[in-house]
Amino acid sequence: MGTAQRRPPLSRERVLAAAVALADRDGLDALTMRRLAQDLEVEAMSLYHHVANKEALLDGVVEVVVEEIVAATDVAGGPATGDDWRAGLRARILSAREVLLRHPWAPRVLETRTTLSPAVIGYYDGVLGILRAGGFSYDLAHHALHVLGSRTLGFVQELFEPDDPAGADADVTAMLEQLGGRFPHIVGMMAEVAHATEGTLGWCDDQFEFEFALDLILDGLEARRVGDRPRSDAPGNLDDRTT
Amino acid sequence: MGTAQRRPPLSRERVLAAAVALADRDGLDALTMRRLAQDLEVEAMSLYHHVANKEALLDGVVEVVVEEIVAATDVAGGPATGDDWRAGLRARILSAREVLLRHPWAPRVLETRTTLSPAVIGYYDGVLGILRAGGFSYDLAHHALHVLGSRTLGFVQELFEPDDPAGADADVTAMLEQLGGRFPHIVGMMAEVAHATEGTLGWCDDQFEFEFALDLILDGLEARRVGDRPRSDAPGNLDDRTT
DNA sequence: GGTGTAGTCGTACATCGTAAGGCCGTCAAC
DNA sequence: GTTGACGGCCTTACGATGTACGACTACACC
Secondary structure, eight states: OTTTTOSOOOOHHHHHHHHHHHHHHHOGGGOOHHHHHHHTTSOGGGGGGTSSSHHHHHHHHHHHHHHHHHHHHHHHOOOOOGGGHHHHHHHHHHHHHHHHHHOTTHHHHHHHOOSOOHHHHHHHHHHHHHHHHTTOOHHHHHHHHHHHGGGGGTOOOOTTOOSSHHHHHHHHHHHHHHTGGGOHHHHHHIIIIIHHTBTBSSSOOHHHHHHHHHHHHHHHHHHHHTTOOOSSSOOOOSSOTTO | OTTTTOSOOOOHHHHHHHHHHHHHHHOGGGOOHHHHHHHTTSOGGGGGGTSSSHHHHHHHHHHHHHHHHHHHHHHHOOOOOGGGHHHHHHHHHHHHHHHHHHOTTHHHHHHHOOSOOHHHHHHHHHHHHHHHHTTOOHHHHHHHHHHHGGGGGTOOOOTTOOSSHHHHHHHHHHHHHHTGGGOHHHHHHIIIIIHHTTTSSSSOOHHHHHHHHHHHHHHHHHHHHTTOOOSSSOOOOSSOTTO
16 A cells, blocks of 8 residues: 555546557557556556457547547537538638647558547538538538548648658758759759748648648539539549449 | 579569569568568568668568559650640549559558658659649649649548448448437438449449549649639638748 | 456567578689 | 688577466455
8 A cells, every 4th residue: 555556547548548648749659558558557468458459449549539629620610501611611621630730640540440430420420511501412522521531630641751851851952953854843843942932841831731732622622512514524434333 | 403493583673573462462461571581482581681671671662663653654644735734644643543553552651651762753753744834833833742642643541441341331331320310411421322323332433533533633723723713711821930 | 254257467479570690602813 | 623702591589569368356246
């Protein structure tokens, strides 16, 4: 007795919260059963009485993050009546993005889930509700979810995000100058764009790019909602599976 | 002599080719140094004379896949003069998608790369070339790359792709009926859309959705290229870092 | 008391990436 | 031919990981 026993009992909630905190602090690779147990002042095998295995732990972690998103978006996005669908959805997605910026590891684990949790289903149901209230047919709303993809949850897969922005910047610049002739367009773009956005760290203002893409997509959806004919060549469904 | 020595010597190319074949055959999880060595009739540590470590192996694997994409797109997409930029880019991206459909594990490893290989840089340079020839400013072309994201390379992160389409279909349907009241919009959508696309496996015709999204994005880029004012509220750069 | 039951722990195993050093065949120089 | 260096391959071993299995502990209820 004495100092002992001050440890609160384990629970699924405590395990998941500790897992999220550990990933926030030390990164996703640090989220191992042993280190998680250590944080909880417990042995690794004790965790298995609250989560079935590591996959289930990750499922739970996703659920926690998604619930955080839902809580944030409930504040931001009201019922969104009329053709306010665009503003409502935009606000919701930007709120989701804010949450994910606090958990930069979350997209990577989101993407590895094969089953969708009730929290995610509920979130998507809410998005569908916004679209329906805005006048979307179910068919178009369904396409809209595909178009938005992971952006719905507030992230895009940033391909090739450098580990260390400062160093990588210099390296890439040097490399490109060396390989100048081989990649004329990239070199040209960097010369022009990097100059213009001087002051932004690295190359791209991620927030601006996220909103630029989001607005472009919302514009496209609005055009299809009101029945504009798209300018492009016909979509051309290559393999016609519906016989 | 005799039956021995029929094994050709190892080389970086042979190692990478075997790695791709192994991932194609048994999935990404099966791609371990030991199993790869086994396929090559060699011990695991021998691989380290041709690749520095597993990360370098994955880098090489990515390079092989991207080169396959480049080869495929070189066939499909010619120089693309004039305002044919849209058709050229569309064809290129759909060719890339075809390659990635043969290597379903590739997106997952693509996303984990932190350094970009020359092959990838060259590919993006080509895409930039198409945009420039189509009349894009470097600034807008830069945004375009962000908007397209991983679609440029022919894939989108399909969130929650079920392992087994047939079984998951029944399960989800049953679950949704049970939770009917909680997710009215999703249930409504499934009732309508699933009925309409009967005959397509599972729920969504991935090829159609990919092209729908791609065309929506290309439409939006074209509108911005020719200087249409977007209909949306101003993008509203939230944090103005360029002082 | 006895007896279950749920939570925790200790041990052990298979598998992973890979560090360190040894073996062996090839080939240039003599 | 002999020798010595070297590059490619292998053996062994280490630490980390997820987790199966069984034992221990604490408390509820009879």
